[in-house]
Amino acid sequence: MAKIIIEIINHQGVLQEYRTFDSFPVRIGRGYQNDLILYDPYVSQEHLKIVEDHAGWVAQDLNSKNGLYLYGHPKTLPEIHLASGGEILIGKTRLRLLSSLHPVPSAVSISTNSKFWERIDALPNMMGLVLILFLLVVLQSYFDSIKNLSLGKLASVAVGVIVTVVIWAGSWAFVGRLIKHRTFFCAQLSWISLYYVASIILFEFSSYIRFFTCDHMIVITATLILFGVLFAVLLMGHLTMATAISLRKQMAASGMISLVIILISLQFHFVIKNEFNPVPEFYSKLCPPFIKFKPARSIDKFIDDSKGLFVALEKRKQEEKF
Amino acid sequence: MIPKIDFPFHKVHFCPPKFFVLSLVVWVLIFIARINVVFADNPVITDEAQQLYQQYQDCVYQIRVIDLATGNKSTTGSGFQISPAGYLVTNYHVLADAIQHPQRFRVEYLGHDGATGDLQIRDVDVIHDLAIVKRDGEGHHYLSLGDSVLMKGARIFSFGNPFDLGMTIIEGIYNGLMEKSLYRKILFSGAINPGMSGGPALDHKGQVIGINVSTAGNQVSFLVPVDYLKTLYDKFLSRPSGQKIVWDRYIEQQLYENQEHYLDELIPSSWPSISFGEAVLPDAISKIFKCWGNSEDKDNELYKDAQLTCSIEDDIFISSEFSTGRIFYQYHWLTSKGLNSIRFYNLYERFFDDRYDFENANKDDVTNFECETKFVNVADKNWKVAFCSRQYKKYPTLYDMYLNMAMVEELDQGLLVTVYAYGVSQPKALVFIKKFMKEIKWQK
Numbered sequence: 001m002a003k004i005i006i007e008i009i010n011h012q013g014v015l016q017e018y019r020t021f022d023s024f025p026v027r028i029g030r031g032y033q034n035d036l037i038l039y040d041p042y043v044s045q046e047h048l049k050i051v052e053d054h055a056g057w058v059a060q061d062l063n064s065k066n067g068l069y070l071y072g073h074p075k076t077l078p079e080i081h082l083a084s085g086g087e088i089l090i091g092k093t094r095l096r097l098l099s100s101l102h103p104v105p106s107a108v109s110i111s112t113n114s115k116f117w118e119r120i121d122a123l124p125n126m127m128g129l130v131l132i133l134f135l136l137v138v139l140q141s142y143f144d145s146i147k148n149l150s151l152g153k154l155a156s157v158a159v160g161v162i163v164t165v166v167i168w169a170g171s172w173a174f175v176g177r178l179i180k181h182r183t184f185f186c187a188q189l190s191w192i193s194l195y196y197v198a199s200i201i202l203f204e205f206s207s208y209i210r211f212f213t214c215d216h217m218i219v220i221t222a223t224l225i226l227f228g229v230l231f232a233v234l235l236m237g238h239l240t241m242a243t244a245i246s247l248r249k250q251m252a253a254s255g256m257i258s259l260v261i262i263l264i265s266l267q268f269h270f271v272i273k274n275e276f277n278p279v280p281e282f283y284s285k286l287c288p289p290f291i292k293f294k295p296a297r298s299i300d301k302f303i304d305d306s307k308g309l310f311v312a313l314e315k316r317k318q319e320e321k322f
Numbered sequence: 323m324i325p326k327i328d329f330p331f332h333k334v335h336f337c338p339p340k341f342f343v344l345s346l347v348v349w350v351l352i353f354i355a356r357i358n359v360v361f362a363d364n365p366v367i368t369d370e371a372q373q374l375y376q377q378y379q380d381c382v383y384q385i386r387v388i389d390l391a392t393g394n395k396s397t398t399g400s401g402f403q404i405s406p407a408g409y410l411v412t413n414y415h416v417l418a419d420a421i422q423h424p425q426r427f428r429v430e431y432l433g434h435d436g437a438t439g440d441l442q443i444r445d446v447d448v449i450h451d452l453a454i455v456k457r458d459g460e461g462h463h464y465l466s467l468g469d470s471v472l473m474k475g476a477r478i479f480s481f482g483n484p485f486d487l488g489m490t491i492i493e494g495i496y497n498g499l500m501e502k503s504l505y506r507k508i509l510f511s512g513a514i515n516p517g518m519s520g521g522p523a524l525d526h527k528g529q530v531i532g533i534n535v536s537t538a539g540n541q542v543s544f545l546v547p548v549d550y551l552k553t554l555y556d557k558f559l560s561r562p563s564g565q566k567i568v569w570d571r572y573i574e575q576q577l578y579e580n581q582e583h584y585l586d587e588l589i590p591s592s593w594p595s596i597s598f599g600e601a602v603l604p605d606a607i608s609k610i611f612k613c614w615g616n617s618e619d620k621d622n623e624l625y626k627d628a629q630l631t632c633s634i635e636d637d638i639f640i641s642s643e644f645s646t647g648r649i650f651y652q653y654h655w656l657t658s659k660g661l662n663s664i665r666f667y668n669l670y671e672r673f674f675d676d677r678y679d680f681e682n683a684n685k686d687d688v689t690n691f692e693c694e695t696k697f698v699n700v701a702d703k704n705w706k707v708a709f710c711s712r713q714y715k716k717y718p719t720l721y722d723m724y725l726n727m728a729m730v731e732e733l734d735q736g737l738l739v740t741v742y743a744y745g746v747s748q749p750k751a752l753v754f755i756k757k758f759m760k761e762i763k764w765q766k
Contacts, residue, residue: 142665143664143665143668144665144668145665145668146623146624146625146661146665146668146669146672147622147623147624148624148660214694214695214696214697214706215695216693216695274690276684276685276690277690277691278679278680278681278683278684279677279678279679279680279691280678280680280691280693280708280710280712280724280726281691281693282693282694282695282708282710282726283695283708284671284674284675284695284708285671286667286670286671286674286706286728286730287667287730288663288664288666288667288733289704289730289731289732289733290663290733292704292731293704294699294702294704295696295697295698295699295704295705296699297696297697297698297699298698298699299698299699299700299756299759299760300756302696302698302707302709302759303752303755303756303759305694305696306694306709306752307748307752308694309692309693309694309709309710309711310711310721310748312692313689313692313711313712313713313721314713316689316690316692317689317713317715317718320689
């Protein structure tokens with residue numbers, strides 16, 4: 001059994017190789033007489049040696065030009081005591097010293113171990129979801145149209161959507177191919193279709209809420225937050241299938257991307273807010289009144305309330321002065 | 323909108339040689355065409371015009387607004403002297419740039435003999451588009467002010483300098499005061515052209531009966547009745563001399579009083595109504611409004627749209643990019659012809675969300691709109707009402723207002739009522755809009 005394993009990490013933080021040694025001392029440097037020969041111009045010919053002691057190992061500087069550092073510490077040291085997992089820096093190379101008993105994390109499964117992903121990766125399920133999306137988009141364009149369009153025209157919109165989701169899923173499959181050596185194309189396509197279906201349903205069912213909410217800002221804020229969360233969930237799903245990163249990292253990455261998109265749209269809103277606009281902007285959502293109600297607000301009350309508008313204008317004028 | 327007839331030199335661009343040749347060809351063609359017209363119409367040149375011109379040419383001037391940065395004229399108009407003390411009259415819109423941006427422009431006159439000199443702006447009436455200016459020196463010839471009411475068909479003569487081509491006199495017919503107009507202009511059947519703004523129109527005795535102001539083309543031209551000039555001049559003379567006028571406040575006051583005046587007449591009067599779809603809505607609410615109806619019922623469309631638009635057609639010119647004073651309202655009655663209610667409401671929403679561009683002003687003149695959307699009970703029906711307003715920056719007591727209402731009571735019918743009011747004060751406009759909403763009724 002090897003007494004020491006040295007992990008060599010280059011200046012870019014990329015792991016280069018593992019070397020095992022059975023006897024001490026281990027001499028490290030750029031010269032060919034060393035036990036471990038390093039290709040790093042900042043390392044001296046005979047840079048250091050590692051010897052055994054009762055608690056682990058000691059790294060001893062051999063009068064090198066650039067010195068010996070404990071990784072993450074600013075000062076050179078003549079001697080460093082290390083246990084398994086300890087890291088030192090010489091020149092621009094990082095060395096991690098490990099004992100053969102050093103624990104490693106359990107292997108990540110290539111096939112995602114959740115039943116859900118397996119199910120949506122099945123071809124019939126994928127076909128079903130894409131078909132549902134297709135029909136939903138056809139239905140949506142039918143309800144949006146004010147003329148009787150032929151089925152072909154309605155379908156052409158849906159075909160466009162399907163092509164888009166196939167390209168999207170394809171790029172994630174490519175990422176999966178690179179990282180996990182498996183594409184999961186069906187699962188990726190099912191997942192984006194599911195997202196699309198959910199968005200359409202959410203959008204259509206929220207139309208009544210948007211109709212009754214007369215405030216532009218509330219509607220926009222709620223939409224941004226809702227779709228931000230939904231988009232983050234979408235990205236997390238894609239990452240689960242295409243990469244092996246932990247749930248926490250997935251959440252961080254997709255959360256950040258959503259947040260950045262929201263922030264960019266907010267920034268855009270604030271940039272154009274005070275731009276001159278000759279068009280009165282109001283929230284104009286109308287929905288068929290399947291449930292009828294009589295508003296309590298009379299004309300007199302409405303006119304009285306509208307004085308708030310002029311207060312808002314006065315405030316806007318003050319803002320624009322600054 | 324009726325185009326104003328000052329001549330905006332700053333809008334004339336210099337052309338590269340290729341275009342110059344092309345435009346030369348076009349000019350020659352126009353010239354030939356004009357000769358043909360002259361031979362075809364063979365107008366009678368009366369001695370009267372000749373005599374009037376000889377007699378009064380020295381009372382009429384070209385008015386020039388000079389851009390200080392380039393030293394060249396940016397606008398030209400015409401003007402005439404009305405007193406031995408050196409007071410001249412022209413249109414407000416000729417001088418608008420010089421009033422709005424006194425640091426960028428000055429005003430001068432050019433007499434028939436080629437004499438020039440500076441002019442000081444003394445008084446304006448933005449509502450009727452008049453201005454009084456003062457030249458140095460006294461004792462020159464001047465025109466006396468007559469009466470603006472003549473027999474319809476009377477021959478009148480208008481002076482002016484069209485397109486900076488030189489002083490001209492044109493003969494035309496007096497066709498009475500416009501009935502359907504807020505500011506009662508004289509309808510003059512004669513060809514007033516850009517550059518003639520502010521020139522006098524004389525009767526055969528040589529007395530001023532009106533001031534050239536605008537044209538709708540094809541011999542349809544408009545004059546400001548001389549009565550408004552008399553009122554302005556009397557007011558000007560009664561004001562203590564040396565009193566400095568702050569133009570923004572002065573113009574704001576005129577605009578404010580004008581809208582108070584006509585809304586005060588409009589609001590208490592009883593408004594005629596019209597059946598529109600199943601509703602009863604205000605028709606032309608006074609004779610100054612003109613209404614135009616239109617309905618669409620095409621075979622290939624799945625809806626019917628009947629619309630009515632009523633409008634005051636008078637704009638008040640404040641500067642080349644800023645006009646105000648108009649009120650109009652529009653109705654749409656939409657009915658479904660086979661659209662289910664979800665599809666019909668998508669259509670209805672598109673009509674409701676008609677993004678109307680208020681082009682009458684730009685960012686130096688007005689703030690952005692603020693809007694409020696609410697559900698309101700009008701005529702015992704549920705309506706979604708958007709009410710928007712923006713403030714005038716130089717005249718903060720005045721606003722542009724926009725009321726857009728959609729009835730949301732029926733599954734296959736919709737009624738949109740939209741009211742646009744430019745340059746109104748908050749209290750008066752709110753009373754007007756309240757009355758308008760209360761006039762909406764339903765057929766029993």
